Amino acid sequence: MEKKKYISMAVIKRLPKYHRYLRELLRKDVDRISSKELSERIGFTASQIRQDLNNFGDFGQQGYGYNVRELYKQIGIILGLTKDYNTVIIGAGNLGQAIANYSYFKSIGFKLKAIFDRNPKLVGLKIRDVEVVDSDDLEAFLKENEIDLGIICVPKEYAQDICKKLTDNGVSGIWNFAPIDLDVPKDVIVENVNLSESLLTLTCRMNDNLMGNRRKMKNPSQI
């Protein structure tokens, strides 16, 4: 029986950072890099890097380093960046607009199909050539268009209802900015960006620091 390959959530969380650093190396025309050099840039230990990258095949040669282009390509495949994602944003407030305007998303294959809002003042507005549509039309739109990804930028009291409409109509990935834990079917993936939790983590660490009681802690990006 073939042993199933297991990539832990901790590794998955580190992959985007590898991808970002490798892209920068490619821009600087670096072909090869050792785990030691990569370690100095990225802040993970060299042994952690070797262990992580071993998950994806044989891109390194002892004493010779990693093939940057191949590794970048392979990590891009694992990150799902070889396909397009039809995307809708729900909530056209500052945050929704910030995301709609973020050119990086377009560059890696996100096709923004529509932005929804219940505010009549925003309906009809164009953000990067994409129109803001009335939220009442969300379900009809989802039935007519194959949408992969929904980005929820509405206040938390509306988030679960919006989420249900999305997942009932075939959306398989939710990027959620509302500070609640969404209830979704098993086969739907949710990634939360909880700004208040991030801010409280910061104040907690500042407080800890200010009290002169600094505790030894791991590099947060490694947790």
Added chain:
Amino acid sequence: MEKKKYISMAVIKRLPKYHRYLRELLRKDVDRISSKELSERIGFTASQIRQDLNNFGDFGQQGYGYNVRELYKQIGIILGLTKDYNTVIIGAGNLGQAIANYSYFKSIGFKLKAIFDRNPKLVGLKIRDVEVVDSDDLEAFLKENEIDLGIICVPKEYAQDICKKLTDNGVSGIWNFAPIDLDVPKDVIVENVNLSESLLTLTCRMNDNLMGNRRKMKNPSQI
């Protein structure tokens, strides 16, 4: 010799979530809750909860549950929410404006003192009674005002320069939205919100899911 109390980064990362759920319980006039009931709501195991909360004193009694109000208060102290934080935002684009408008931040003690931007069209604008000031005046402002926290919402190519100005002038906490790893003095705390890394984690997990190759993974919020 007294043994120094050690709270791991993993526990610190879970505290804001406890704080949020406990606040909701207080709103619903719930006085006591068992680790089992809390577990069902919050999604951590009961034993994890008991272990986490044991770090902060004795708020639970076997068979009787936790005192919600006391626990909420104590976690608030550990999160540093008993003091005010003088704050500046650098970058008054959509993201900076979204953060300036987020009423939750004010409610937990963040005092927004100024917003900076280099765009003359934004300078002079008022967001929630706070004026957008020219970025050229940032250093002078920091020398005249005691600022605890800087929120960086500028494009990545300007982020390190802004960060240095902040930390050279006494800012001890940085909430960074630019997709780079900032170089800061040892006593400065940085909390990154890296939207592109969050999005790539989502696509990676969606991709994994779509390939019918779903791997067993831990609850991401527990990592």
